[in-house]
Amino acid sequence: MKIAFVTDSGTGHTVEYWKEKGIYSLPLQLEVDGKSYEEGEEITYKDVIKDLHENKPIKTSLPKLGQIEDLFETLKEEGYDTIFAVPICKGISSTMNAMEMAANTHELDFIGIDCYTTAVVQGHMIEVAKRMWDQGRSLETIIKEMERIAASCDTILLVDDLNHLKQGGRLTPMAAALGGLLKIKPILHLDLETDGRIDVLGKVRTMSKAQDYVIERLKKNGVNKDYTIIVAHVDAREAAQKFGERIQKAIEGAKIEYIDLVSAVSSHTGLGTLAVQAFKPYVAI
Template sequence: MKTAFVTDSGTGETIEQLRQDGIYSVPLQVSYDHQNFNDSLDITIDEVYEKMREGKMLNTSLPSLGKIEELFTQLKEEGYERIFAVPICRGLSGTIDAMEMIAQQLGLVFEYVDCYVTAVVQGYLIRLAKRMMEQGMSVEETKEACAQVIHTTDTVLLPDDLQHLKRGGRLTPLAATLGGLLKIKPILAINEHTKGKIDVAGKVRTMSKAMDTVIERMKQAGVDSSYSITVAHADDAVQAEVYRKKIEDALEGVRVHVIKLVSVVGVHTGRGCQALQYFKPFDQQ
C-alpha cells in the first residue's frame, strides 16, 4: 500500500525542508489583528517574535481544512492509498482529528502517532516512521518504535512572562497577578503522562533556579549522552546559552542544541520562555 508521510509546521521546519526528506506538511495558523497567516509560509518565526515585541496578541489554530484537503487530494491523485501522520499532539490541537476526518472523506487509510507534544520530537518521529516502513516494518511495528521514543520524551517550559499567559487565557488573572507579585517562575511540563496537555510541574523564584530544577529532573530520568537534547528559546538567545552551558556542565558528555522556539508554542508562552525537550532516539535504545 503506497503510503505518504505527513506532519505539520509544529516541527519548526518549512514545507520545503521536509519535502527534501520525502515528507509532506501542512501549515498551522497564526493569527493577529483578525487575520490568519499560514505558519512558515505567510509568517516566519522571526516575524512572529517581531509582532510580539510590538505588543501584538497572537493566537494559533489548526491548519485550515482547505489546506489539508488540498494536500490529501493531491496525494490520492498521485496514487497514495494511506496517510501515516505525526502531527502536533491532540492535547494542543485538533489537527489529528481534522486530518483523520478528511482522509476518511477521501477514502484514504489514516494511521497516526500522537507524540504528546510538538517541535523536535515530532520531526524526529515522522522521519523514524518513514525510515522504518521503507525498511519493511509494519504499521504496528512502526508505531511501537515511535512509542518507545515517546516513553523517553519530556518537554519542560520556563515562561518568563506570566501576563502573556494570562492574556492568552492559559493562566487565570489572579494566578498571574500573584505570580508577578511573588516573582514566581512556573515550571510547565508536557509529555505522555500529561496526555499532551501543559501541566504545572513546579514553582520557583528565579529563572536560574528553574533551570537547576529541570536539570535535576533530567538526572532523575537518567538522561545521558545518548539522548537528543534541545533548548528552544522565545526570542532570548542569551539565556538559552546560559541554559545550554548549565546542562552540559551538569551532565557529563551531553551536547545541547539551541534553536528558536516554534511559533505555535512561543505565541502562547510569551517572549523570554526557555523550553527544553529531550528524548532517546530509537537507535540508542
C-alpha cells in the first residue's frame, strides 16, 4: 500500500510548506470583486486583511475541481493507490466530497477524516497521520488517533462585526441589524458536537463578557496544560494577546499560541474577530 497524504490551505499553510513535509495540499479559492484567487498562492493573508478594511465582499469555495483531478491523476501515475485526506471540515466546505469523487474517478482508495473544524488542528492531524504511517503504525491506529484529536477539539469564534457574516449569507439581514443595534456579541463554535457547522453558543453584550464565557467553557470542558490552546485574530493582535493572558491566568500552566485567523474563516467573520481553538494533541508513545 502506498498512501498519499492530502490536505488544503485551510491549515493556514502554503502548498510548498506541506510539500517539504511530504504532504500534498490544494489551495482553497477566495473570490474578490468577481475574480477568483488561490489562497496562499495568488492572494496573501495581508491582501485579505486589506480587502476587509476596504469592505470588499469575499467569497470562499473549495479547490478547483481540475486541480484536484490533476493532483490525483499524478499521484496515480506515481504509484499511489490510496489517498488519506484531512481537508477543511465537511460542515463548511464540500472539499472532502470533491476529493472522494476524484479518488473514485482514478480508482484510488480514499480515507477521509473530518476534523470538524480547520486551521491548526487540521494541520496537526494531517502531519501526525503522515508521521505515524512513516513510523509503521497501522491505519486502524492512525484513524483512531485522528478521531480522538478531532473529538477533543473545540473552536470558538467571537465576532465583533456582524456585517461580514450577513454579506456572506451566514446571517440574516434582520439578525445582523438587530445585533448591531443591541451591541450583541454572538459566541459561535464548531466541533464534533455541531458536525463541523458553525452554530451559536450564546449572545452577550460585550467582548469582555464573551471572553468570560469562553474561559468558563474551556474550564468546564477540562482544558488544561496538556492541551494545545490557540488564540487567533483578524487584525487584532493586541486584543488577542490580552485574551490569551486572561486564559493563562484562568488555566494553570496553559501555554498560548497566537495566529492570524485563516482566510477561509476570517473572510466571513470580519475584522476584530477573536477565536480560540483548544485540543489535546498527539503525544508519541
